[in-house]
Amino acid sequence: MPADLPNRSLGGKIAIVTGASRGIGAGIAYELAKNGAKVMITYTSPTSTPLAEALVSRITELNNDAAAAIVRVDLRLPESPAAIVAATLAAFSTTTIDILVNNAGVELYRPLLGTTAADFAHVFDVNVRAPILMTEAALPYLRAPARIINISSIGARRGVPGYTVYDASKAAIEGFTRACAVELGDAGHSVNAVAPGQVVSDMLGTVSGEILDDLIKRTAMQHRVGVVGDIAPIVAWLAQESSRWVTGQTISATGGCEML
Numbered sequence: 001m002p003a004d005l006p007n008r009s010l011g012g013k014i015a016i017v018t019g020a021s022r023g024i025g026a027g028i029a030y031e032l033a034k035n036g037a038k039v040m041i042t043y044t045s046p047t048s049t050p051l052a053e054a055l056v057s058r059i060t061e062l063n064n065d066a067a068a069a070i071v072r073v074d075l076r077l078p079e080s081p082a083a084i085v086a087a088t089l090a091a092f093s094t095t096t097i098d099i100l101v102n103n104a105g106v107e108l109y110r111p112l113l114g115t116t117a118a119d120f121a122h123v124f125d126v127n128v129r130a131p132i133l134m135t136e137a138a139l140p141y142l143r144a145p146a147r148i149i150n151i152s153s154i155g156a157r158r159g160v161p162g163y164t165v166y167d168a169s170k171a172a173i174e175g176f177t178r179a180c181a182v183e184l185g186d187a188g189h190s191v192n193a194v195a196p197g198q199v200v201s202d203m204l205g206t207v208s209g210e211i212l213d214d215l216i217k218r219t220a221m222q223h224r225v226g227v228v229g230d231i232a233p234i235v236a237w238l239a240q241e242s243s244r245w246v247t248g249q250t251i252s253a254t255g256g257c258e259m260l
């Protein structure tokens with residue numbers, strides 16, 4: 001495609017990206033918009049409002065028929081997914097949704113001894129329950145061929161000491177991805193997961209230097225940490241119609257640190 005022609009391969013598509021105020025989610029939202037999608041950006045912290053608003057401005061400036069809107073809800077609350085769906089339908093005057101990226105997540109460093117039920121709820125409510133309820137809430141509005149993409153982690157496969165609950169949550173989301181792919185396949189929807197390795201973001205700041213050094217050593221591609229720009233185009237490809245024969249998969253986006 002000539003450089004001066006905008007790419008509108010997702011033109012007319014309605015997307016929701018949870019946790020899109022910053023980090024990987026913000027990169028995914030922008031990448032979908034670059035391809036022409038209208039994107040609902042969700043987040044929860046009041047301090048992230050300026051970031052979310054700035055992203056809406058950047059998307060508007062693309063001038064490619066993409067659009068963006070924001071909704072601030074806490075995905076720990078079971079009623080939030082329905083609120084996100086309602087906000088999306090209203091913002092883009094639509095009755096259908098084409099792309100759902102379950103990206104919002106929290107990390108927790110906590111050695112097993114000392115892990116509490118509250119720790120479990122802190123992680124699983126956002127990383128597992130919210131994507132399941134979000135997918136359920138979007139389901140009646142999905143327009144085939146819809147695309148659901150769940151953001152997992154290298155931790156689902158590579159045990160990292162101190163991350164028992166977090167790693168378990170990401171393994172759970174991969175199991176959900178497979179079951180959901182089977183359940184939604186007849187309708188023509190695909191469901192996949194992308195599992196990043198370490199990616200420069202606020203979340204990365206919580207990982208110890210020792211663990212990071214070990215992961216960098218294992219990373220085949222240039223022995224470096226990933227950046228958001230390494231992950232977002234993979235998600236954007238899964239959102240395209242051309243990815244239709246890929247479903248129920250987890251794509252390792254780790255520069256070869258983890259080869260599934």
Ligand SMILES: NC(=O)c1ccc[n+]([C@@H]2O[C@H](COP(=O)([O-])OP(=O)(O)OC[C@H]3O[C@@H](n4cnc5c(N)ncnc54)[C@H](OP(=O)(O)O)[C@@H]3O)[C@@H](O)[C@H]2O)c1
Binds near residue numbers: 019048076126201
């Ligand atoms: N960074 C990495 O190295 C890495 C590696 C593997 C997998 N991942 C996964 O990639 C995803 C994004 O990670 P990231 O590094 O971009 O994280 P991040 O920079 O910490 O951003 C997290 C995003 O999730 C949102 N969020 C958190 N708790 C929420 C809640 N209760 N309700 C609604 N939204 C909530 C945040 O919103 P606010 O801004 O409002 O707080 C923010 O938009 C996560 O699922 C993470 O597990 C990250």
